[in-house]
Structures are given as C-alpha cells and as structure tokens.
Amino acid sequence: MPIIRAEGLSKTYRVADKQPGLLGTLRHFVARRSRDVPAVSEVSFAIEPGEIVGFLGPNGAGKTTTLKMLSGLIHPSAGTVEVAGCVPFRRQGRFLRQISLVMGQKQQLIWDLPPLDSLRVNAAVYGIEDAEAHRRIQELADMLELGDELTRPVRKLSLGERMKAELLAALLHRPAVLFLDEPTLGLDVNAQARVRRFLADINRRTGTTVLLTSHYMGDITALCPRVLLIHQGHLFFDGRLDALTERLTPCREVRLELAEPQPAAAFAPFGALESLEGRRVRLLIPQEQLTGAVARLLAMFAVLDLEVSEPPIEELIGRLFQQGVVG
Amino acid sequence: MARPAPELLRYLRTLRRFWAASLAAELEYQANFVLELLAVSANLAGSLFTLSLFYGHGHDLGGWSWDAALVVLGLYTLLDGLTTTLLQPNLSTIVTHVRTGTLDFVLLKPIDSQFWLSARTFSPWGLPGLAAGAVLVVVAAVRAGARPDALHLVAAALLLVASALILYSLWFVLAATSIWFVKVWNATEVLRSALVAGRYPVSAYPAGLRLFFTVVLPVAFLTTVPAEAILGRASPLWVVSSLLVAAVALLISRWFWGFALRFYTSASS
Amino acid sequence: MSRHHGPDRSLRHAVRLARVLLSSQYALMLEFRAEIVLWALSGVLPLIMLGLWSGTGVASIPGFTPQRLVHYFLAAFVVRQFTIVWVIHAFEEDALQGRLSPALLQPLNPFWRYLAAHVSEQATRLPFVLAIVALVALVHPAALWWPTPAGLLLALLATHLAFLVRFVIQSALTMLCFWSERAAALERLLLIPYLFLSGLVAPLEAFPEPMRSFALNTPFPWMVWFPAQLLSGGTVPVARGFGVLAAWGLLFLPIAVLLWRAGLRRYSAMGA
Incomplete structure (x- = not known):
C-alpha cells in the first residue's frame, strides 16, 4: 500500500497583474486585475514506503508547490492527496508526527542558541521523553558526525554543520516520510556528499520514505533510483533514472x-x-x-x-x- | 478522561522549554536590563510629570483623584511590561516567520500554531515594568484609601486577566494580518501609540473619544475598568461587559488566525 | 568638457546626484505607502493629549484658549510628522543584512542616501497628513486657522531645521552601532525625554516654572513646541529658537563625522 498517493493533484494561483511605474501602481490600486496561473496540473503518482524519490524540474516547474501540498502547507485546488493515511492539509497531529520537512533555504533552529536547545524544544513539542530524546540525538549525531557543534550557537556554525543539525532536528521524532527541498543548496562538495550518505543511511536503517527536490543532479543520481520529472506543472516522467536517460535521448x-x-x-x-x-x-x-x-x-x-x-x-x-x- | 491530561502536560512542558530557551538567549545581553530599567523609570517619571500638569492647578481628570489616577497609570505600566515580556517579542516573530517563510516549520509541528506563535519567546526585560506597575497600583490604591473586600479583589483579578486577554487579542489579530501585508509591523506601533490613551482614566476624554475608546478600541477595559474594581467601586455591568469583551476578543483572534491560515495555505508558494 | 570648470562641474554633479537619489527613493517610498500611512497614524499622541486637555485644565495654561489649544496640538501633530527620524533603524538593518559593505564601496557617503530617503518619505507622507488634518477640520471646522505668511515661513524653516538637527543627533548615535548591538536601544531611551519635554504632551506654557526652564535648556522643546507655536501663531523667542537648534546641530555634526571615521576604521579592522 503506497504511503504517498496523489491523484489529479492541481494548484492554481491567482496573481495580481500590475504594470510597472506610478501609473501602473495607481491603476492597480483602483481596479485590481488578476489572472489564474496554474502551478501544478493533474499530477498523479504513488510512492511506496521506504522509497527514495527525486523530484526534478527547472525553477518554477511546480516542484516546491507539489512538495508543499504533500506536506499540508498548501491546500490543493483540485485532486486528492493522501500521505501516511491522512489528508495532509488538515494537519492533524497524527499526520504531523509522521512527516518532516527540511528546506535548504530556511531553518527551524533558533539562531542565537546551540542546536541542542532547539532539539529540547522539539522533544517537548513532539512529546518525546527526555531519556528517549537523548538516545535519539546521540544516535543521529553519530550518523551525522556531529559533536560539540550541538552545543555551539547556531549562528557560529558553518552552512554544512547547520544543515546537518537541521536534519537532526527534522528526524528527532522519527518521521515515516521526510520531505527535503534543496537540502544541499550552497554546500561544498564534501558536505553534499555527507548529507547524501546520511540520507541513504537513514533510509536503509529506518525505512523512512524520502522525497527530495534538488538542483544538483549529483544528489539525484546518487540517491534516487526513481525520479519524478515535472515541467510546467505537468508530470512528464515517472520511473527509473536510467529509463529517463533512455527516453530523453x-x-x-x-x-x-x-x-x-x-x-x-x-x-x-x-x-x-x-x-x-x-x-x-x-x-x-x-x-x-x-x-x-x-x-x-x-x-x-x-x-x-x-x-x-x-x-x-x-x-x-x-x-x-x-x-x-x-x- | 485520560487523554486531556497528557496533552496539557505536553503543552506545559513545551512552554517551559520555550521560556528556558529564550531566557538563555536573552541573558547574553545583560546590558538590556540596565537599559530597560532606565526606560521604565524614565517613562514612569514622564507619565507622573504629565499627570501632575493636570492636577497641579487644582484640576482633576474626569473626576478621578490623583491617587486614583495613579492606579490607572500603574495598570498601564503593568500592561506595558506584559507587552514587552510576551506580546511584542512573540508577535514580532510572526512577521519574521511570514517574511522568511519559516512559518512553514511552525505549521508542521503537532502543536497549536497560535499557542506556538504567542508563547514561543519570553523576554525578561519587561519584568521591571511589570514590577513597577504592580508596586504603583498597590501603593496608589492604598493611598487612595481603597478598602476592597474579597469580592472586589476577585473581580479585580478577573478584570486584570480580561484586560490582558483583550490586549493580547488586539495584538495577535494585528500581527496575524502580516499574512497579507508583510510589512505590518507598523500597525502594532499604531496600536501601541493609541493605547497610550490608557494611561489616563477614560472619563477624562470628551464624549466622542470616550465612546471610541470603549467601543472601537477597548482602551477603557484595559485600565479604567480594572482600576475601578481595585478602588472598590466596580459596577456589575462593567465587570460583566469586560469579561464579555475579553471572551469575544479571544474568540475573534482564534477565528481570525484560522481564516488567515486558510489564506496563507492556499496562497503561499 | 573643459577641465577648468571644476566647481561648476561638481555642482552639476551634486544636483544630478540629488535628483537621482530623491526620485529613486521617492519611488521606493511609494512602494511602502501603506506602511507610511500607518506610521503617520502612530503619531496620534498630540491628538489624544488634545482630548485630555480640552476636557480639563485649559484655563490653567497661561495664554491658551480652548481654540488656541486645538490649533497648538494640531500644529504639533503636523510638525511631529515631518521631523520623524529613523536613520538608526535603517542603518542597523542594513548592517545586519550585510548591505553596508557594498554601500561603502560607492563614492558617496551612505548618509546622503538615508537623508534622501527621509525627505522622500516625508513627501510620501504629505498627502496623508493633509487628509488627517482635513478630517479634523470636517469634524471640527473651528479647528482650522490660517497662519500668517511670516509665521508659516518661519514654521517651515523651523520644522526643517528641527528635522535636520534630529537627523544629525541620531546619526551620531547611529555610529555607536559600530561598537554596540544595542545602539538602537539608546535611541529608544532618548525618545522618552523627547516625548515628555518636546511639547507633544502639553505646550511648554503648561509646565511649572523650574521644569519649564529646565526643558528649554534641552534641545527637545525646540523640535516640536517651537515650530508648532510658530505655525499656530503663538509667541515664542524666534531668534533664540533658531539659535538653539543651530547650536545643537553644529555641536553634533562634528561628533557624528568623527564617530563615523572611527567607526569605519573599526569596521574595516574587523574585516567587515
């Protein structure tokens, strides 16, 4: 039984049309004109538990929008989506405890404090006992090769160390599904490789289903046996990476x-x-x-x-x- | 029966973690304490001076004695301290969350998002204001000859809670509009500057403003009504309407957040 | 393009620079017009105080009738609108966002840009201030008055001078950002005596004697009470007012410049 299922998933944004300049501003102020822009149209796919799936597509193809619909941050305009047996946008506690989202450009850790403080907050929020939380932190820190970085203020960490700590924070509650949006953005080659290794590791050890978008083909080729290729909001390809190469050329x-x-x-x-x-x-x-x-x-x-x-x-x-x- | 208790415990434990973490972050800036202390003292001195301008020539404000008016000023200082301690630091982060997109993380936590956003941080720097306000209220009430009985004390406590809730709801609704207007932070400045009116008993204003400060912007319920109760002259009508206003304001803030979120989740990219 | 007209050319350059700066900043400020309306609204304190004073103690202020009081507070409201300075917050934000280093690479002191931003913001604010005054007039037709041409001119001058002095003083304070993360808190602290002594809560005539002389020895009343009285037709020591404002400005200008240089040295020493 698939852990993620999307059927006919669509999202349309209403955007305001504004001409540049003072006149355009005034005209916009008086009579707002807007048009509907489809971001994602009629996307259907199913993902089995334990899969690692890569989301491919150029900027603005609809990758992030799809990811946000799957994680419940955006309400779909049409279609159905089910993740871990729940409807994501209802954001019930049962659903939220089973998923996690990591965004390369945004961070959930408290900037001025060591990651450990943020982790303690997360443990309380997810209702994890202290001893258990401690054990999990130890385990994940070992896998991520994180040591005293956990007790240094986040603002003093390098980008790579910060991303590793973000991953730790995202996995503390042992989600069944992990969504990653550009997790290796801006990282150097070594850090990228370490993040990839970790994701493969966690997937193998715990069977976490991983869905990730990335600009770096390296992430996709190293991690994802299966890719979904989205272009202009449409699902263009769903299958094995080598089959994609075959089909493209x-x-x-x-x-x-x-x-x-x-x-x-x-x-x-x-x-x-x-x-x-x-x-x-x-x-x-x-x-x-x-x-x-x-x-x-x-x-x-x-x-x-x-x-x-x-x-x-x-x-x-x-x-x-x-x-x-x-x- | 077994379910609510662990839920409540989880929220309490979360709250403790929240505040411990923010306290740890804030205590890195000890100089703030001196600055806040100075700011509170200077503000109090300025308010007392302004008040003395009215009373200096044998006039009064809306029929309130000097000491009674000081109770109002004390309550204002107390609420201002509350604003510095909880409302301002938390609600300013809503704006940051929306601007940087990190609101997503909050929404994906299995915890009430309004609770998270309203209680996430705690700034100890508002404590001098809270303390100064409390002292002023007690001293002024004693000097004004207030002999509130138990009933009045209970009413006063209730009204204080009500006024804090009204203030909170006003702030929260305004901060929630940042979902649409990212640069809304100024709106809370407007609110803060309009609430300055609460430094003085509402009966000191001309009829039109008095109506405005009661019905549109409930400044009257923030300081004047609780002060009446502390001074032992609360009328049941005011107590009931104050509690009602607080309940309605809280419900509105809750409903409005749900509405804003629906908009956020259907419009954000 | 003769090279002998140096002064002429640099003047032309300055005029062109000012024009470009002002027009680009004005376009920027128009983008923030909703914000600026809110800012304008957050200056309602004089109107609230008007409500309080008109209810009571007008008789206790020497030389004030109820109508004069309305004029005074309305004038104070307008003056306050055009003397708001926020350079320290803009600078702090720019430093925090890392926009300071690129700005330092330009052959123009960033403070000219901030000054242009303030002037543009005032221009954006103007229609809203007029709208609020019109609203007051609608409710209360007697609240409006025609200032004398001389009074208007002097008030205009005094308001602009007050703005410049506040800008210079706050700029000096802003330079402390190079040394402390809490410079903006100092500005907030300085705002408190400004609030109570400038004439926003009461005309200085209402102050009891020792307090009044004390206040007049600070720069604060000359920044609101003085221009507001000029605008609303009250009697003020005109020469002294301009003198005091100029003196405070001239005192803080070299301080600001020196601190700027020292701050830059520190900034570059720390590797930006």
Whole structure:
C-alpha cells in the first residue's frame, strides 16, 4: 500500500497583474486585475514506503508547490492527496508526527542558541521523553558526525554543520516520510556528499520514505533510483533514472579522432554532427544504428581514437528544458 | 478522561522549554536590563510629570483623584511590561516567520500554531515594568484609601486577566494580518501609540473619544475598568461587559488566525 | 568638457546626484505607502493629549484658549510628522543584512542616501497628513486657522531645521552601532525625554516654572513646541529658537563625522 498517493493533484494561483511605474501602481490600486496561473496540473503518482524519490524540474516547474501540498502547507485546488493515511492539509497531529520537512533555504533552529536547545524544544513539542530524546540525538549525531557543534550557537556554525543539525532536528521524532527541498543548496562538495550518505543511511536503517527536490543532479543520481520529472506543472516522467536517460535521448555520443581532417558533409549520413574541430569530431548517433554506424566510420576514415558515451544527464535535462520539448 | 491530561502536560512542558530557551538567549545581553530599567523609570517619571500638569492647578481628570489616577497609570505600566515580556517579542516573530517563510516549520509541528506563535519567546526585560506597575497600583490604591473586600479583589483579578486577554487579542489579530501585508509591523506601533490613551482614566476624554475608546478600541477595559474594581467601586455591568469583551476578543483572534491560515495555505508558494 | 570648470562641474554633479537619489527613493517610498500611512497614524499622541486637555485644565495654561489649544496640538501633530527620524533603524538593518559593505564601496557617503530617503518619505507622507488634518477640520471646522505668511515661513524653516538637527543627533548615535548591538536601544531611551519635554504632551506654557526652564535648556522643546507655536501663531523667542537648534546641530555634526571615521576604521579592522 503506497504511503504517498496523489491523484489529479492541481494548484492554481491567482496573481495580481500590475504594470510597472506610478501609473501602473495607481491603476492597480483602483481596479485590481488578476489572472489564474496554474502551478501544478493533474499530477498523479504513488510512492511506496521506504522509497527514495527525486523530484526534478527547472525553477518554477511546480516542484516546491507539489512538495508543499504533500506536506499540508498548501491546500490543493483540485485532486486528492493522501500521505501516511491522512489528508495532509488538515494537519492533524497524527499526520504531523509522521512527516518532516527540511528546506535548504530556511531553518527551524533558533539562531542565537546551540542546536541542542532547539532539539529540547522539539522533544517537548513532539512529546518525546527526555531519556528517549537523548538516545535519539546521540544516535543521529553519530550518523551525522556531529559533536560539540550541538552545543555551539547556531549562528557560529558553518552552512554544512547547520544543515546537518537541521536534519537532526527534522528526524528527532522519527518521521515515516521526510520531505527535503534543496537540502544541499550552497554546500561544498564534501558536505553534499555527507548529507547524501546520511540520507541513504537513514533510509536503509529506518525505512523512512524520502522525497527530495534538488538542483544538483549529483544528489539525484546518487540517491534516487526513481525520479519524478515535472515541467510546467505537468508530470512528464515517472520511473527509473536510467529509463529517463533512455527516453530523453535515445542517442549516444561518439567522439572520433581522425588522422586527417574531413569536411562536415562527410559525416551527414551517420547522425547529427555536434562539433568539428580539425581532426576531432563529436557525433550524436541514434542508439539502434550505433553498431552499424561505428563499423562504417571505422571503415571509411582513418580513425586514431573512438569513444562512445552517454551524454551527461544534466546536459540532457538542461537541453530538454531549454528546448521546451515537453508540452 | 485520560487523554486531556497528557496533552496539557505536553503543552506545559513545551512552554517551559520555550521560556528556558529564550531566557538563555536573552541573558547574553545583560546590558538590556540596565537599559530597560532606565526606560521604565524614565517613562514612569514622564507619565507622573504629565499627570501632575493636570492636577497641579487644582484640576482633576474626569473626576478621578490623583491617587486614583495613579492606579490607572500603574495598570498601564503593568500592561506595558506584559507587552514587552510576551506580546511584542512573540508577535514580532510572526512577521519574521511570514517574511522568511519559516512559518512553514511552525505549521508542521503537532502543536497549536497560535499557542506556538504567542508563547514561543519570553523576554525578561519587561519584568521591571511589570514590577513597577504592580508596586504603583498597590501603593496608589492604598493611598487612595481603597478598602476592597474579597469580592472586589476577585473581580479585580478577573478584570486584570480580561484586560490582558483583550490586549493580547488586539495584538495577535494585528500581527496575524502580516499574512497579507508583510510589512505590518507598523500597525502594532499604531496600536501601541493609541493605547497610550490608557494611561489616563477614560472619563477624562470628551464624549466622542470616550465612546471610541470603549467601543472601537477597548482602551477603557484595559485600565479604567480594572482600576475601578481595585478602588472598590466596580459596577456589575462593567465587570460583566469586560469579561464579555475579553471572551469575544479571544474568540475573534482564534477565528481570525484560522481564516488567515486558510489564506496563507492556499496562497503561499 | 573643459577641465577648468571644476566647481561648476561638481555642482552639476551634486544636483544630478540629488535628483537621482530623491526620485529613486521617492519611488521606493511609494512602494511602502501603506506602511507610511500607518506610521503617520502612530503619531496620534498630540491628538489624544488634545482630548485630555480640552476636557480639563485649559484655563490653567497661561495664554491658551480652548481654540488656541486645538490649533497648538494640531500644529504639533503636523510638525511631529515631518521631523520623524529613523536613520538608526535603517542603518542597523542594513548592517545586519550585510548591505553596508557594498554601500561603502560607492563614492558617496551612505548618509546622503538615508537623508534622501527621509525627505522622500516625508513627501510620501504629505498627502496623508493633509487628509488627517482635513478630517479634523470636517469634524471640527473651528479647528482650522490660517497662519500668517511670516509665521508659516518661519514654521517651515523651523520644522526643517528641527528635522535636520534630529537627523544629525541620531546619526551620531547611529555610529555607536559600530561598537554596540544595542545602539538602537539608546535611541529608544532618548525618545522618552523627547516625548515628555518636546511639547507633544502639553505646550511648554503648561509646565511649572523650574521644569519649564529646565526643558528649554534641552534641545527637545525646540523640535516640536517651537515650530508648532510658530505655525499656530503663538509667541515664542524666534531668534533664540533658531539659535538653539543651530547650536545643537553644529555641536553634533562634528561628533557624528568623527564617530563615523572611527567607526569605519573599526569596521574595516574587523574585516567587515
């Protein structure tokens, strides 16, 4: 039975239309005009307990809006959503005790105090006994490699230490579902890797269902066997990450180094020419023609070196969003 | 029967944690204590001086004797201390929460959000004001020759609670409007400056203002009505209406927060 | 573009700078108009005090009739509206948000920007102040009066001067932000004698004698009572008023400048 289920989930915002400048301000003051902007339309998916799912999409695609509807912060305009057997936007205690939200840009820890004070507050709020809270803090701190950072004021912590403490605070009540919105934003490579390792760890140890959005493909490729790709409010893809690559480009990139330079026209029969710099050539060749094409290339030209690779996923998705292939 | 008790205990434990944490944060700024003490003394001196301008020439304010008017001033100082201790620090964070989007975290906690937002912090710097106000009320009441019986004392205590609740509700409703107007902080400044009217007995104002301060902005119920009770001259009508106003104000604040939240959760991004 | 017209060019530059600063700040302030209305409303103290005084003791203030009292408090309300200074809060906010360092890189002392912001804010406030005065006039037609041209001119001058003096004094206090996180609390403390001694709660004529002389030796009454009396047609020592205001301004201007320099040294020493 899925722990998260969304059916036909939609959210429409009403935004005010205001022209710039003094005249626009005055006109807006007298006669407000607004229009409806769909942020998320007809999104449906189901997530089983224990899954780690990545949310992909460019800025403004509707990732955060969807995440907020799942966590109960936003009321959907249409459709149904059920998380951990509850309707999120009712925000019942039973639901809230089962979820947690971490936002890379916002923090719940008290700025002027050590994280431990915030953790004590959270323990009281979630009704966790002191001894139990202590045990959990110890355990999570070990996993996160947090030590005396917990007793230093939050404002004196580095961004990476702060995010680790945020994760600790979010997991103290052992949520069944963890929502993460850009958890590695602004972190350096090491800290990013540590956060990823921790999330994979906690998922394996406790079976916490994890749903995360990230700009860093590294987070997604390292953590999420399954991705949901949202574009302009629509769910464009739901499945395994490698299947996404397959679907985005049924092509392979072939790099050649030739003994002699050749004119561009010579490569037209093989596939799309990506670049041609003297003796170096990059070609995109459809997957099903790959073997034949490579054989013919080797036969026709004096090839010094040949390399076949998958185009990097960042590039694929970036190109996809730029071209607006998704409709 | 077993359920409410643990819930209540959880809220009490949370409250204790809240205040312990904020006390720890505030005590890093000890100089504040001296500053607040100075501010309270200077404010009291200024208020006494202003009051003396009215009484200096043998006049009075709305039929109140000097000592009786001091009870009103004492109550005002007390409420001002309450504002500094609880209302202002907590409700100013609502604005910050909305502006930075951290209200999301509060809404996702399994605890009443109005409780969290109203009780989250506690500033010890309002305590000098609370103490000064209490002392002034008692001294002035004794000097005014008040001999309140037990019934009047109970009424006075009730009315004090009512006035604190009215004040709280006013603040909370205003702070809650920050969901729509992010820069609402000034609105509470307006409230604070209008409440200055409560330094003086409401009967000292001309009829129009008196009506305004009773019906529109219930300043009368904040200081004048409890002062009457302390002085042993509360009328049942005023006591009942004061309690009624407090109950209605509290309910309105509760309803308004629910309404504001519905708006927040359907409009925020 | 001859290089010999240095003074002329720098004047042109200054005029252009002032124009750009003022227009951009005005546009900014218009964005905050709702806030500014609220601010204007939070200056109701003189009107509340008018209510109290008109109920009682008017007779005890020498030289005041009920009508003169209405004029005085209305004038005090207007004067207060145009002498509000908040540079310390703006500066504190900017320092906190890390906007100070980029501002310091510009070839313009940030205080000119704050000054432009204050002037623009007053311009934004003007219509609302007029609306409130109109409202009072509607309720109470006798409350309005025509100031004499000379009185109006002097009141205008005194109000602007009072604003500048308050701006300079608060700027000096603002510089303490470089050393203490609690500088704004000091300003709040300074506001208390201002509140009670400036004439916002009562015209100075109502003060008993030793208190009155004492108050007149502080800068406070010259910032509200003096311009308000000029505006409402009361008698005040005009020369002394302008003299006192100028003296306080001239006293604090070098203090502010020195503290600014010392503060900057400290700021850069601490690595910003």
